[in-house]
Amino acid sequence: MTTSKHTESVARRMLLRFEGILNKAFGNDLNPFYYLGALGFFFFWVVAVSGAYIYIFYDTGVEDAFNSVESLAHEQPYLGGIMRSLHRYASDALIVVMMLHLLREFILGRYRGARWFAWFTGVPLIWLIFTAGINGYWMPWDTLAHYSTVAAMEWLDWLPIFSEPMAPTFISQEVLNDRFFSLISFAHVTIPVLILFLLWVHIMRISYPVVNPRRGLALGMLLAMLVLALVKPALSQGPADMGIEPRNIGIDWFYLFIFPLLDSWSAGQVWALTIGISVLLSVLPWLPTKNKQIPIAEVSLKNCNGCRRCVADCPYEAVVMQPRSDGMRFQEEAVVIPDRCVSCGICAGACPSSTPFRSDAGYVSGIEMPSMPMAGLRAAMTDDLAKLEGDARIMVFGCDNAADIGKLRSEGVAVMSLPCTAMLPPSFIEYALYENQADGVFITGCRENDCYHRLGGEWTKQRLDREREPRLRGRVERKHGRIGLFWASSTDFRELTLELESFRASLRDLASAQAEANNEADSRAVQ
Ligand code: HEM
Numbered sequence: 297m298t299t300s301k302h303t304e305s306v307a308r309r310m311l312l313r314f315e316g317i318l319n320k321a322f323g324n325d326l327n328p329f330y331y332l333g334a335l336g337f338f339f340f341w342v343v344a345v346s347g348a349y350i351y352i353f354y355d356t357g358v359e360d361a362f363n364s365v366e367s368l369a370h371e372q373p374y375l376g377g378i379m380r381s382l383h384r385y386a387s388d389a390l391i392v393v394m395m396l397h398l399l400r401e402f403i404l405g406r407y408r409g410a411r412w413f414a415w416f417t418g419v420p421l422i423w424l425i426f427t428a429g430i431n432g433y434w435m436p437w438d439t440l441a442h443y444s445t446v447a448a449m450e451w452l453d454w455l456p457i458f459s460e461p462m463a464p465t466f467i468s469q470e471v472l473n474d475r476f477f478s479l480i481s482f483a484h485v486t487i488p489v490l491i492l493f494l495l496w497v498h499i500m501r502i503s504y505p506v507v508n509p510r511r512g513l514a515l516g517m518l519l520a521m522l523v524l525a526l527v528k529p530a531l532s533q534g535p536a537d538m539g540i541e542p543r544n545i546g547i548d549w550f551y552l553f554i555f556p557l558l559d560s561w562s563a564g565q566v567w568a569l570t571i572g573i574s575v576l577l578s579v580l581p582w583l584p585t586k587n588k589q590i591p592i593a594e595v596s597l598k599n600c601n602g603c604r605r606c607v608a609d610c611p612y613e614a615v616v617m618q619p620r621s622d623g624m625r626f627q628e629e630a631v632v633i634p635d636r637c638v639s640c641g642i643c644a645g646a647c648p649s650s651t652p653f654r655s656d657a658g659y660v661s662g663i664e665m666p667s668m669p670m671a672g673l674r675a676a677m678t679d680d681l682a683k684l685e686g687d688a689r690i691m692v693f694g695c696d697n698a699a700d701i702g703k704l705r706s707e708g709v710a711v712m713s714l715p716c717t718a719m720l721p722p723s724f725i726e727y728a729l730y731e732n733q734a735d736g737v738f739i740t741g742c743r744e745n746d747c748y749h750r751l752g753g754e755w756t757k758q759r760l761d762r763e764r765e766p767r768l769r770g771r772v773e774r775k776h777g778r779i780g781l782f783w784a785s786s787t788d789f790r791e792l793t794l795e796l797e798s799f800r801a802s803l804r805d806l807a808s809a810q811a812e813a814n815n816e817a818d819s820r821a822v823q
């Protein structure tokens with residue numbers, strides 16, 4: 297059974313190898329690369345809380361702004377100083393995780409098709425977060441603030457938005473007044489509110505979004521920032537002197553890198569670069585690709601009883617329920633929203649009518665992937681299992697986005713790769729073990745906490761552990777030893793092969809233990 301396998305890029309392989317090292321160092325639960333979006337939220341909240349504290353002491357005045365911020369470090373070094381440092385370092389960390397998050401989603405190809413929405417709404421987030429950070433650097437009104445304000449205004453002056461150029465306002469002390477500080481402090485509260493709103497929009501089409509990193513990861517990050525705050529507290533760089541052109545300033549390269557660029561490029565060129573990158577990022581989801589999207593899920597009303605399991609399991613809020621339209625006795629029916637469906641097949645794995653224990657050869661499930669109907673999967677599995685030979689015949693189910701299980705096929709091993717492992721209804725495992733006499737079923741898919749379709753790994757585990765519908769039935773429970781489970785990315789093929797070998801050995805042990813028990817029972821019966 298073949299589906300739309302994603303092209304494996306060098307960048308993807310490198311990323312997976314690097315994440316493999318992080319998994320070994322921290323464990324999958326604490327791998328920061330699996331929680332980049334959630335870490336973005338975490339740093340945002342640290343910035344918001346520390347910022348709210350500093351804001352209490354902020355004075356809006358040409359002289360007062362500098363003094364009020366600088367006094368935090370001297371008059372209350374423990375709370376004020378640490379809060380200021382946390383505010384700065386969490387803002388820097390926000391940029392790092394945001395850029396890594398963007399890069400990771402791009403490398404893994406998780407920005408096309410129905411995922412365009414999260415990607416597209418991410419682009420204005422970049423602009424807003426940089427604007428808030430640059431605006432923040434003006435607040436303490438030190439030499440860095442002066443430098444970045446003049447540079448930003450010269451850059452903005454290139455655009456035909458102000459009737460008079462803004463940059464000269466910041467060249468003499470007399471022209472600047474307190475209103476500027478009221479304005480920037482107002483903006484410094486308003487922009488983060490806009491960011492929060494856009495973050496809410498960003499994850500609107502994602503079911504059960506992970507917005508909090510694991511506790512250990514959050515504490516580790518907080519501790520690292522506290523240590524940094526003590527070792528290298530955030531300080532101002534001397535009061536702004538409007539008569540002097542700022543020199544020898546320490547730049548925050550996370551937020552202010554654009555300004556040194558303005559020294560060598562014209563304002564127009566820097567606008568062309570930033571707008572060009574933004575437009576390119578925005579249209580990226582629609583650029584042509586070699587990866588083919590398989591047709592989206594389809595509901596068959598005749599086979600839908602309105603149980604809502606597909607709604608509960610879809611990772612992209614792509615299935616909704618509506619009042620029954622066909623006069624059947626059930627209250628509701630499932631409907632797929634076409635432009636939200638990523639064709640993962642998880643809904644088909646959740647639907648009770650996907651069970652292969654149905655008598656009709658061409659049966660149809662309540663919700664199906666048109667290119668891989670359940671009846672077709674059952675037929676393909678039955679054919680493959682009939683051809684197996686040997687004393688440990690294994691059916692392997694895997695995922696198109698993880699290790700390539702096609703290479704595991706042998707005279708004792710049949711394989712079936714699905715768009716996501718969670719497209720597999722647990723009843724197929726029971727069917728393989730009892731109706732088709734496979735000796736064991738081995739399940740694999742993307743690494744733990746890193747499902748390409750977000751929730752497929754977790755749902756599979758919960759279904760097999762009988763914690764989620766559709767549950768694996770009691771007679772085939774995992775503890776009986778005939779079901780193997782090992783998560784492996786495309787770069788973990790060697791580990792996967794070893795694990796399958798050890799599963800095969802354990803099946804043989806099980807078989808000989810069973811044979812011994814049968815012999816004993818036979819000889820007792822003869823006596
Ligand atoms: C600091 C800013 C950002 C934060 C806090 C953030 C946070 C998140 C979170 C929490 C998720 C859901 C993760 C999950 O549960 O699977 C997510 C998904 C996503 N984000 Fe962001 N994000 C940010 C910026 C961006 C940017 C700049 C882009 C790209 C332009 C982007 C692209 C995406 C995409 C494509 C997804 C969907 C992934 C999928 O479909 O599996 N994000 N983001």
Ligand code: SF4
Pocket residue numbers: 592593609610611612613614615632636637638639640641642643644
């Ligand atoms: S295939 Fe099903 S579970 Fe996957 S996104 Fe589409 S509707 Fe949701």
Ligand code: SF4
Pocket residue numbers: 595599600601602603604605606607629630646647648649662663
């Ligand atoms: S899981 Fe199947 S039966 Fe239940 S609501 Fe969805 S399509 Fe209908």
